[in-house]
Amino acid sequence: AQKVTQAQTEISVVEKEDVTLDCVYETRDTTYYLFWYKQPPSGELVFLIRRNSFDEQNEISGRYSWNFQKSTSSFNFTITASQVVDSAVYFCALSGGIIQGAQKLVFGQGTRLTINP
Amino acid sequence: KAGVTQTPRYLIKTRGQQVTLSCSPISGHRSVSWYQQTPGQGLQFLFEYFSETQRNKGNFPGRFSGRQFSNSRSEMNVSTLELGDSALYLCASSWGTDSSYNSPLHFGNGTRLTVT
Numbered sequence: 001a002q003k004v005t006q007a008q009t010e011i012s013v014v015e016k017e018d019v020t021l022d023c024v025y026e027t028r029d030t031t032y033y034l035f036w037y038k039q040p041p042s043g044e045l046v047f048l049i050r051r052n053s054f055d056e057q058n059e060i061s062g063r064y065s066w067n068f069q070k071s072t073s074s075f076n077f078t079i080t081a082s083q084v085v086d087s088a089v090y091f092c093a094l095s096g097g098i099i100q101g102a103q104k105l106v107f108g109q110g111t112r113l114t115i116n117p
Numbered sequence: 118k119a120g121v122t123q124t125p126r127y128l129i130k131t132r133g134q135q136v137t138l139s140c141s142p143i144s145g146h147r148s149v150s151w152y153q154q155t156p157g158q159g160l161q162f163l164f165e166y167f168s169e170t171q172r173n174k175g176n177f178p179g180r181f182s183g184r185q186f187s188n189s190r191s192e193m194n195v196s197t198l199e200l201g202d203s204a205l206y207l208c209a210s211s212w213g214t215d216s217s218y219n220s221p222l223h224f225g226n227g228t229r230l231t232v233t
Contacts, residue, residue: 035221043205045224091160103150103211104173105222107160 002027004094006108013082014116021077021111023092029053034068034075035093035105045091051075082115089113119144121225123208129231135196138228142189142210148172149191150222151183154205163206166191198232205229 003026013019025034036048049059051068059066063080079086089112093105122141130136142149150173151163162175166185183193189210195202206229209222 037224043207043227043229045207045209045222047221047223050221093160103148103165103167103222104162104175105150105152105160106162109159 002029002032002094002096002106004092004106004108006090006092006111008111009109010112010114012114012116015084016081018078018080019082019113019115021079021090021092021113023075023077023108025073025075025092025094027094027096029096032094032096035095036066036075036077037091037093037107039089039091039110041088048077048090079113084115084117087113087115121208121210121223123206123225123228125228126226127229127231129233130198131233132198132200134198135194136198136230137192137194138206138208138230140191140193140208140210140225142191142208143223146210146212146223147189148211149185149189150209150211151191151193152207152209153177154207154227155203160207163193195230200232203230203232 005024032053034051037045039045049066056068056070065078067076089110091110092108095105124139148167150165152160154160163177164171164183165173169185180196185191205227207224207227209224211222212220
């Protein structure tokens with residue numbers, strides 16, 4: 001069975017601090033995809049990044065960066081120089097297999113991030 | 118390009134009633150998925166439709182059903198509502214084809230259902 005664990009339920013930091021959100025996953029699939037989504041108070045889940053199991057290259061997008069380590073089954077997300085607008089709930093998710101579009105995501109419980117001014 | 122549209126945004130129903138939620142995907146997207154979000158269980162997959170066929174199903178009772186129309190719009194129905202069905206129901210769309218199975222899901226704002 002697939003499982004995603006986000007051990008940090010809530011994180012609170014002061015603006016401009018760097019913050020890392022942890023994500024650990026379990027899967028028996030050899031091909032799978034990992035995602036991060038952001039959920040602001042409006043409720044909509046906003047797609048941030050997708051990473052496939054064959055690409056362990058880290059990625060940086062502006063203040064956001066992602067560290068994928070297959071050896072430890074982790075896909076951590078770092079926000080550099082955090083801003084108040086980064087406050088939201090962040091979800092890590094996993095989709096497995098290649099059959100039928102693999103549109104079924106397994107989500108972690110989410111990490112509520114609060115950036116204080 | 119318009120995003121995923123869900124209607125209505127809010128619903129209040131009574132136990133035992135049934136409810137229908139609607140989702141219009143992003144133009145061109147053929148896959149529509151539904152998720153239930155509750156404080157206790159988090160985000161859980163309900164089902165996915167592709168080309169009017171249910172392609173994946175989560176672990177929910179038969180009271181939860183859905184369908185997809187030829188224009189890819191989707192509806193989900195919950196019959197005999199229970200208090201525990203109170204949740205945010207999120208719809209997501211994607212290309213969904215096998216050649217792009219890794220295409221990310223684009224979510225709507227959700228329908229918040231309250232059962233009293």
